[in-house]
Amino acid sequence: MTARSRTIEVKTLARVEGEGSLHLTVERGEVTDLRLEIFEPPRFFEAFLRGRDASEVPDLTARICGICPVAYQMSAVHALERAFGVEVDPRVRALRRLYYCGEWIESHALHVHLLAAPDFLGCASVVELAAKDRAAVERGMRLKKAGDAIIRLLGGRSVHPVGACIGGFTRVPRPAELHVLRDTLAPAGDDALATLRWVGGFELPQRHGEIEFVALRHPDEYPMNEGRLTSTGGLNAPQEAFDSHVEERQVPHSTSLHATLDGRGPYCVGPLARLNLNVDRLPPEVATVASSCGVAWPNANTATSIIARAIEIVYAIHEALRLIDTYEPPVRAAAPVTPRASRGSAITEAPRGILYQAYETDAAGRIQNARIVPPTSQNLAQIEAELRVLAPTLLALPRAEATRQCEALIRSYDPCISCATHFLRLEVEER
Amino acid sequence: MSRVRIVGVGTPFGDDHIGLEIAARIQSTSPGDCEVVMTEQPGVELLELLAGSDTVILLDAVRSGAGPGTVHDLALEDVPRGCRALSSHGIGVADMLALAGVLGGRPRGRFIGIEVVPTAETMDAGVSAEVAAAVPAAVKRVRAWLARWTDEGGGAVDRGER
Numbered sequence: 001m002t003a004r005s006r007t008i009e010v011k012t013l014a015r016v017e018g019e020g021s022l023h024l025t026v027e028r029g030e031v032t033d034l035r036l037e038i039f040e041p042p043r044f045f046e047a048f049l050r051g052r053d054a055s056e057v058p059d060l061t062a063r064i065c066g067i068c069p070v071a072y073q074m075s076a077v078h079a080l081e082r083a084f085g086v087e088v089d090p091r092v093r094a095l096r097r098l099y100y101c102g103e104w105i106e107s108h109a110l111h112v113h114l115l116a117a118p119d120f121l122g123c124a125s126v127v128e129l130a131a132k133d134r135a136a137v138e139r140g141m142r143l144k145k146a147g148d149a150i151i152r153l154l155g156g157r158s159v160h161p162v163g164a165c166i167g168g169f170t171r172v173p174r175p176a177e178l179h180v181l182r183d184t185l186a187p188a189g190d191d192a193l194a195t196l197r198w199v200g201g202f203e204l205p206q207r208h209g210e211i212e213f214v215a216l217r218h219p220d221e222y223p224m225n226e227g228r229l230t231s232t233g234g235l236n237a238p239q240e241a242f243d244s245h246v247e248e249r250q251v252p253h254s255t256s257l258h259a260t261l262d263g264r265g266p267y268c269v270g271p272l273a274r275l276n277l278n279v280d281r282l283p284p285e286v287a288t289v290a291s292s293c294g295v296a297w298p299n300a301n302t303a304t305s306i307i308a309r310a311i312e313i314v315y316a317i318h319e320a321l322r323l324i325d326t327y328e329p330p331v332r333a334a335a336p337v338t339p340r341a342s343r344g345s346a347i348t349e350a351p352r353g354i355l356y357q358a359y360e361t362d363a364a365g366r367i368q369n370a371r372i373v374p375p376t377s378q379n380l381a382q383i384e385a386e387l388r389v390l391a392p393t394l395l396a397l398p399r400a401e402a403t404r405q406c407e408a409l410i411r412s413y414d415p416c417i418s419c420a421t422h423f424l425r426l427e428v429e430e431r
Numbered sequence: 432m433s434r435v436r437i438v439g440v441g442t443p444f445g446d447d448h449i450g451l452e453i454a455a456r457i458q459s460t461s462p463g464d465c466e467v468v469m470t471e472q473p474g475v476e477l478l479e480l481l482a483g484s485d486t487v488i489l490l491d492a493v494r495s496g497a498g499p500g501t502v503h504d505l506a507l508e509d510v511p512r513g514c515r516a517l518s519s520h521g522i523g524v525a526d527m528l529a530l531a532g533v534l535g536g537r538p539r540g541r542f543i544g545i546e547v548v549p550t551a552e553t554m555d556a557g558v559s560a561e562v563a564a565a566v567p568a569a570v571k572r573v574r575a576w577l578a579r580w581t582d583e584g585g586g587a588v589d590r591g592e593r
Contacts (some may be wrong), residue, residue, distance in 0.1 A: 066471070066472050066474070067474075110474075110475060114475070114530075120579055125512075125526065125529075126514070126526070126530055127526065127529040127530050127532075127533055130530055130534055131533050132534040134533070134534065137530070158470075159470075159472050159476060176573065231539070308471075331559065337510065
């Protein structure tokens with residue numbers, strides 16, 4: 001048998017602004033080169049936030065991502081509230097949780113139905129899936145709309161929402177508006193359960209590997225805006241200590257930084273990490289359905305991320321309804337804010353995992369320094385590590401199948417790749 | 432019959448802005464024979480924009496290998512699909528048109544695409560000169576279709592050029 005060298009290139013071409021690709025070289029069953037090349041925009045935001053008034057930060061950071069703007073707003077307002085010593089009304093806190101539920105629902109519904117499900121059902125894309133199982137895709141669309149409705153109410157609009165500000169919201173809803181929202185959300189609960197049953201029946205690949213999962217953990221709640229930084233490897237630290245545990249380093253092949261935890265190596269954030277670390281924080285009704293879908297939690301198979309997402313949709317709708325039912329309008333939409341020279345940081349749970357932001361301000365409240373660590377850049381090193389485990393098994397496979405497996409693995413992390421569209425090229429080099 | 436909806440798709444970056452630019456040009460010169468909307472989010476949101484009208488002209492930047500500034504004019508159902516997205520952020524115009532076709536929410540109409548040059552250098556540079564030069568031709572295409580549909584009394588929008 002001759003030595004074989006194979007280069008697999010998943011070339012991704014951007015709409016225009018983004019770029020990313022996977023380059024993989026395997027020689028004699030050994031991965032000799034693996035690079036996930038990602039163009040990632042948040043780095044520019046860190047630079048152009050400097051000199052801006054702190055009050056502008058929630059609206060500016062919301063523009064980083066079209067899928068998860070709420071997450072960027074939430075980490076920003078919490079970081080700046082810490083910097084300025086702002087106390088937030090518990091009723092505002094509850095509304096923010098509702099706001100975040102909306103984003104988890106819309107983002108997860110999109111990923112589960114349109115992106116990930118076709119991987120497990122032998123469909124080339126959601127278009128093929130829609131032809132086969134139109135009801136499932138339509139259910140996904142309904143769920144996404146339900147999530148959008150929450151964001152629209154609290155954020156003013158569902159795309160690039162503007163409702164959040166330091167201290168609270170620019171406007172809080174009237175109880176009557178929440179009643180209307182409740183009518184939209186209540187039927188989504190059944191859709192979410194149907195989706196969980198659906199994905200619970202998928203035949204998932206078994207991916208094995210030692211993975212350290214990282215997520216927030218709150219004393220009582222399933223984590224969204226608050227909690228300590230914890231990991232399945234024993235990390236348990238206050239949020240503010242993020243910087244002393246996570247090291248970001250540059251890698252030549254990516255504009256995104258790669259993150260490692262406590263010198264141990266890559267780690268995984270996202271719905272699977274959250275569920276693995278917080279399954280005991282689900283309310284009993286949700287915990288019951290979570291344990292009835294054929295997967296034991298915690299588990300390290302990243303293919304089960306789709307089930308974790310479906311469980312979180314069920315949870316987010318359940319939690320949103322609870323928050324609506326217990327809603328008391330805050331006296332003030334936002335607490336008063338007095339800027340000062342200070343620094344503050346915060347981590348919140350974006351749909352794709354923990355999102356860290358840190359700011360330094362001057363006495364007038366202008367941003368002197370900004371740091372944004374999105375979930376995708378934290379996951380990149382982990383995605384590469386998992387691809388490295390997968391790579392040797394690809395040699396024996398037909399080209400199309402090898403590419404498909406790489407894609408499915410990357411998709412289970414749902415990386416944020418700068419709103420890019422992707423064209424695929426598989427290059428095989430055999431010697 | 433609803434008014435024809437013009438949907439401009441693009442971002443503020445470089446040549447990718449071209450779809451928005453043409454839409455803005457139509458809007459500023461529109462005698463009210465169409466409704467112009469613009470979006471930077473051509474994902475699932477596009478489905479709702481498409482479903483809101485029964486005749487649509489979609490304007491967007493494209494890459495097919497033709498020369499920069501080439502104007503493509505296709506029936507919506509003839510827009511070829513690219514490859515599948517790797518993340519939720521990658522769901523694009525062609526996917527949504529195809530999905531709308533299967534789900535039954537795809538209007539009749541045209542896709543007018545301007546060939547662009549996607550280099551990192553053009554990202555923050557605004558629309559390049561050779562792509563911007565295509566604006567009048569693209570606007571003319573849009574106007575021609577609007578006129579033709581008006582002549583037909585808002586009747587059928589057929590697939591071909593006839």
